Amino acid sequence: xxxxxxxxxxxxxxxxxxxxxxxxxxxxxxxxxxxxxxxxxxxxxxxxxxxxxxxxxxxxxxxxxxxxxxxxxxxxxxxxxxxxxxxxxxxxxxxxxxxxxxxxxxxxxxxxxxxxxxxxxxxxxxxxxxxxxxxxxxxxxxxxxxxxxxxxxxxxxxxxxxxxxxxxxxxxxxxxxxxxxxxxxxxxxxxxxxxxxxxxxxxxxxxxxxxxxxxxxxxxxxxxxxxxxxxxxxxxxxxxxxxxxxxxxxxxxxxxxxxxxxxxx
Amino acid sequence: xxxxxxxxxxxxxxxxxxxxxxxxxxxxxxxxxxxxxxxxxxxxxxxxxxxxxxxxxxxxxxxxxxxxxxxxxxxxxxxxxxxxxxxxxxxxxxxxxxxxxxxxxxxxxxxxxxxxxxxxxxxxxxxxxxxxxxxxxxxxxxxxxxxxxxxxxxxxxxxxxxxxxxxxxxxxxxxxxxxxxxxxxxxxxxxxxxxxxxxxxxxxxxxxxxxxxxxxxxxxxxxxxxxxxxxxxxxxxxxxxxxxxxxxxxxxxxxxxxxxxxxxxxxxxxxxxxxxxxxxxxxxxxxxxxxxxxxxxxxxxxxxxxxxxxxxxxxxxxxxxxxxxxxxxxxxxxxxxxxxxxxxxxxxxxxxxx
Ligand SMILES: Nc1ncnc2c1ncn2[C@@H]1O[C@H](COP(=O)(O)OP(=O)(O)O)[C@@H](O)[C@H]1O
Ligand SMILES: [Mg+2]
Numbered sequence: 001x002x003x004x005x006x007x008x009x010x011x012x013x014x015x016x017x018x019x020x021x022x023x024x025x026x027x028x029x030x031x032x033x034x035x036x037x038x039x040x041x042x043x044x045x046x047x048x049x050x051x052x053x054x055x056x057x058x059x060x061x062x063x064x065x066x067x068x069x070x071x072x073x074x075x076x077x078x079x080x081x082x083x084x085x086x087x088x089x090x091x092x093x094x095x096x097x098x099x100x101x102x103x104x105x106x107x108x109x110x111x112x113x114x115x116x117x118x119x120x121x122x123x124x125x126x127x128x129x130x131x132x133x134x135x136x137x138x139x140x141x142x143x144x145x146x147x148x149x150x151x152x153x154x155x156x157x158x159x160x161x162x163x164x165x166x167x168x169x170x171x172x173x174x175x176x177x178x179x180x181x182x183x184x185x186x187x188x189x190x191x192x193x194x195x196x197x198x199x200x201x202x203x204x205x206x207x208x209x210x211x212x213x214x215x216x217x218x219x220x221x222x223x224x225x226x227x228x229x230x231x232x233x234x235x236x237x238x239x240x241x242x243x244x245x246x247x248x249x250x251x252x253x254x255x256x257x258x259x260x261x262x263x264x265x
Numbered sequence: 266x267x268x269x270x271x272x273x274x275x276x277x278x279x280x281x282x283x284x285x286x287x288x289x290x291x292x293x294x295x296x297x298x299x300x301x302x303x304x305x306x307x308x309x310x311x312x313x314x315x316x317x318x319x320x321x322x323x324x325x326x327x328x329x330x331x332x333x334x335x336x337x338x339x340x341x342x343x344x345x346x347x348x349x350x351x352x353x354x355x356x357x358x359x360x361x362x363x364x365x366x367x368x369x370x371x372x373x374x375x376x377x378x379x380x381x382x383x384x385x386x387x388x389x390x391x392x393x394x395x396x397x398x399x400x401x402x403x404x405x406x407x408x409x410x411x412x413x414x415x416x417x418x419x420x421x422x423x424x425x426x427x428x429x430x431x432x433x434x435x436x437x438x439x440x441x442x443x444x445x446x447x448x449x450x451x452x453x454x455x456x457x458x459x460x461x462x463x464x465x466x467x468x469x470x471x472x473x474x475x476x477x478x479x480x481x482x483x484x485x486x487x488x489x490x491x492x493x494x495x496x497x498x499x500x501x502x503x504x505x506x507x508x509x510x511x512x513x514x515x516x517x518x519x520x521x522x523x524x525x526x527x528x529x530x531x532x533x534x535x536x537x538x539x540x541x542x543x544x545x546x547x548x549x550x551x552x553x554x555x556x557x558x559x560x561x562x563x564x565x566x567x568x569x570x571x572x573x574x575x576x577x578x579x580x581x582x583x584x585x586x587x588x589x590x591x592x593x594x595x596x597x598x599x600x601x602x603x604x605x606x607x608x609x610x611x612x613x614x615x616x617x618x619x
Binding site for chain 1: 321323343344345348349350351353355357358359360361370371374375418419421422
């Protein structure tokens with residue numbers, strides 16, 4: 001018995017080490033004076049500062065894209081999720097199935113599609129909105145799914161009928177009953193969208209121009225073209241932005257996007 | 266607390282759901298007087314909820330059907346304009362609000378002054394004995410408490426009509442009985458026109474001024490609980506409400522002759538070859554008796570013993586024997602029938618099923 005416990009504990013520990021060690025190593029590299037000579041050689045924030053000055057623009061752009069993407073998926077995805085869950089029509093079930101298609105299709109393919117359609121609209125193609133569009137294609141399904149799942153889990157139809165019987169019109173029902181009841185789904189969806197948008201690389205890499213470089217694209221750039229310490233310092237900054245979001249998601253009981261993808265039905 | 270109430274009138278209200286081949290409700294007419302409690306009674310799936318939703322305005326009748334509240338034709342009005350109070354089968358309480366907020370909802374929607382809302386909500390919480398639970402979340406309430414919140418919430422905006430869809434079905438038997446009594450007192454005091462849906466005949470008997478017996482989307486009989494029980498209009502009603510025995514025989518010389526013996530007709534009775542009677546119409550006669558049967562089974566039910574007697578007619582006769590007497594299977598016992606059974610109108614015998 002004791003042996004089994006010990007074994008279990010060791011395996012868990014090993015697994016954690018396996019997952020966390022590369023991250024720790026990377027962070028360590030980002031604050032080392034000279035990584036080749038080891039972390040004991042000296043610690044510095046020099047690299048972090050250097051990354052910040054060089055890629056501040058990418059951080060700002062990423063946050064901007066994430067906010068715009070979140071706003072638009074909220075405006076479109078919440079009503080869509082609600083309608084989808086409430087509809088008893090067969091077309092609604094079909095739409096639900098098709099919804100995950102853009103997620104299943106590789107980001108590169110979606111990006112190519114967008115380039116083929118909009119590539120010739122110069123101003124749009126070169127603007128940040130092009131990236132935002134790509135991110136919406138990728139994240140909207142998660143928002144719709146998240147909202148539709150909550151709508152289906154409570155008997156929204158009867159709650160609305162209850163509100164109507166008490167004299168509430170369409171808008172009053174929406175504001176006083178529907179929105180508060182499905183709020184957990186909306187919050188979960190928004191957090192998922194922001195996290196996915198901040199981390200999205202494949203699609204963004206295809207769509208970006210030198211002036212519309214986001215955080216993950218910048219990271220690839222930093223690793224490819226500069227010393228290991230710069231890339232690692234970049235990772236550190238990336239983590240500092242993402243980790244609070246992930247903690248918030250955990251606190252709100254949101255499944256990680258891919259798990260959510262599998263569990264949504 | 267007393268509510269203003271209106272009479273309700275359904276005219277040729279049928280209902281066919283989109284895509285369905287057959288109507289769920291055949292065209293039905295129904296008149297409900299102001300302040301009356303009418304119970305819609307029938308087996309599950311016979312269209313009670315649909316009828317209630319037609320009255321509420323949650324469903325529209327097929328072309329030609331009309332719904333009146335008093336003189337006003339409300340057929341085209343949505344539920345939010347009909348001023349009805351509705352208690353749903355699953356209560357449909359708002360999970361994001363506490364008890365007080367749920368009860369206040371209909372008043373807040375009407376933008377009444379806060380003091381007035383608070384006063385009215387307190388009044389209703391007291392009426393439904395929920396004062397102590399006012400700040401509770403819905404998830405923290407028991408089934409019986411939820412039922413009372415749903416009732417208080419429906420009554421708060423002073424509805425013209427109260428509609429209840431199986432409000433006690435979700436509760437356990439004991440609670441159901443005590444709440445039934447409570448509900449009865451409340452409805453009498455409120456004097457609001459009430460339509461109450463149930464499939465429980467005991468509930469229907471206890472609460473209804475009138476009972477509407479439904480089956481397969483049609484009304485079988487409308488009457489007071491006594492009418493329905495003692496003078497069922499047809500075999501469907503007779504078999505759905507309580508237990509009904511049927512005894513067939515041959516009419517000869519002012520008596521009914523059957524396998525169990527010879528039953529002399531009550532004075533003034535019409536000649537009959539078939540009698541319908543309830544278990545309580547049977548009078549057990551330990552010494553002799555006109556008819557005899559053999560105890561096939563005896564089930565002790567506390568207040569009485571339910572006996573099934575064979576060898577009287579075609580089907581076993583069910584009898585409720587009062588008192589502490591023990592009956593053994595195979596025992597032969599004598600009985601006669603109350604004189605009233607000769608005057609019970611014969612329900613027509615064709616059977617419809619749901
Ligand atoms: N929205 C609906 N769409 C299609 N059929 C329905 C709908 N609501 C009820 N029905 C059907 O109508 C019939 C009567 O239902 P209902 O009025 O709920 O019966 P009851 O309340 O007496 O149990 C049932 O056969 C049910 O399946
Ligand atoms: Mg029903």
